[in-house]
Amino acid sequence: KMASTVLPNGIIIPEKYSRDWYNDLYHNWQELDNLLGASGPGDGTLTIQKNGTAVGTFSANQATNETVNIEVPTKTSDLSNDSGFLTGVTWNDVTDKPSFATVATSGSYNDLSNKPTIPTVNNGTLTIQQNGTTVDTFTANSSTDKTVNISVPAKTSDLSNDSGFLTLESLSANSIPFHNSYPRCKYLGTSITDAQNTAIKNRTYDDLFIGDYWTINGINWRIVAIDYYFNVGDTNFSKGNIIVMPDTVLYNAQMNETNTTAGAYYGSLMRTQNLNSARAIAQNAFGSHLANHRILLANSVDASGPSNWAWYDSDGVELPNEIQIYGTRVWGSALKGFDAGTQKQQFPLLALAPQFVNTRQTYWLQDVSSLSVSSSFAIVGNDGYAGSYYASHSDGVRPSFTLSYI
Template identity: 45%
Template sequence: MKITDYEKVQALAASNIFLLDGPNGTKTIAADALAKALIGLLSSKDFIGGVNLSELTQVNALVSGNKLLVGTTEGNKAIAAEDALFAMLDSFAPVELRRVLFRGKNLGTALTAVQKAAIKDGSFKGMFLGDYWSIGGRIWRIVDMDYWYNCGDTAFTSHHLVIMPDEALYNAQMNTTNITTGGYVGSEMYKKNLANAKTIVNAAFQGSVLTHREHLCNAVANGKQSGGAWFDSSIELPSEIMMYGHIHFGNASDGNTIPNIYTSSKTQLALFMVCPRFITDRSHAQWLRDVVSSAYFALVSGFGDTGYGGASNSLGVRPVFPVG
């Protein structure tokens, strides 16, 4: 703007007049006329999806209630701000984002055909970390997505959710006596006591529980895991790493022995990283599959701390499994 133009604008302002650009060039308009025009625009039913001045008090009430007014084909709808955010994210969010954004929404009383299709195609549309199904009086929660993807001696290439119940399904022993012979695979838990969990899980997610390849401990020497092999795996006890993100009492390097942790489940499940309050349910100590000594297996304490216990103790069985 040239100095002479600037002086003209100052003169207009002093006279309470505005300079507006329009399709037919620049026009001057009195400030009160502009104000009336703006008020008329605000009062229009076509302004901001149908909000006019008489509705502003209603809008204020929505804001104080943490709700948004959204225009739809059926008219304006008031929805929770959180729901609006997740609805927007659901249109484009990749699995990498979905598995770290906790929502905690009830997804129904059964895995639907639409939900199963969204898992299979890898979009996971309509699902976020912490969402759950309420089936058979239990909460079955999404704890991760594509956790085992491309893992195993045979690559697991099925898109999948990782599900766990919020609470242990029942109590059972790892072994009838305080021994860890044969590791997890050699235990009574693996051979017999998981059978009831498999029945419960397969009833809740009929035809949707997947099988992948997992490396599991099958030998113990001097109180330490000493051997392992690849097994078909569907419904298992979780490990310390899956719950806590690292080993507490299982095999670790002592400077002389290089340990094998016997698992492809090598990272913490996303839910327990984002929301560690879900690690324990306070009502049960829960068995983990890691060998601690010749007599003890690892566990999650009912008080929320890490722990271990004699294999003959009857503790919570809280399985983990892939669904797709």
């Protein structure tokens, strides 16, 4: 049994290990010791310095790693300036400098020579007026923009009328002739209003002029005359009244079943029966506004034309005659006045606006034709001519309607 053995390097081999193992270990250690030298591994210390100042150390036989970082300047601002190193220069330190005016170094406006004369900034006020009335003001030294708008009239209706200036209203006030001479052709609605009824009743005809029209049941009913039958009749018709006609014929019908003019217009089948449909249409459109009044109508015919007349009641629905349409006789008798009677003036609208005469349709007139006294009545031709045709022919019915107030 061996005792514990201490190797040269201080390692203790326990006694329990066998001799052979020991011998082998010892032999190997001797070889290692021969290689390393009798003194064993070195343990020198490395000292790391920065500009002579120790930063860290490291032992040659140290068992652990170690890092030593040396801060090396990367910018000039990391360095300390040596004696005499310049960091800035004052103007006074500069030598051999040229001569400058004082202002070059002072930067003061007061050190300038030959200074310009700066004009005085005034602050006057601009006053904007319209017709002597101030609208707004603006100061010359204002720091903000301003817009001043002057309203200038663009339409005559924007202006005030001078004394004596004529307007439609002033001309038409209580002026029936003016209402009959201004073909305004304004749309009046779909029925006679209370205001229009009052204007007819008072005979002021406010806002009613020839050419104006109502549209009722698809028919344009146009005013062709105003106050036409006022003070007419063996029984005086003293009511305000207007005459309207449809823009086109209402339907076609005969003057008589045969080619005869017996009884003239008064006794014709047209007046006694064939106008009934027109009466119904007008009654539906105007009702009680249809005016009953008295008119003179031709009632007999001889070889020369109408030979007599008489006063008759009219329910306001009648064919017009040539004078009312054209303003003169054409085919009607020129020798007698029986076919004119109380229908003796042209409807004013048709005198001023002949386009309302011609509808591109043929329609009947009251007059017995002088071309064929016994068989024909006057017509307005579809081509715009004044003509006549046989009484049994079916042509257009375009009556006139007398309306008054209710």
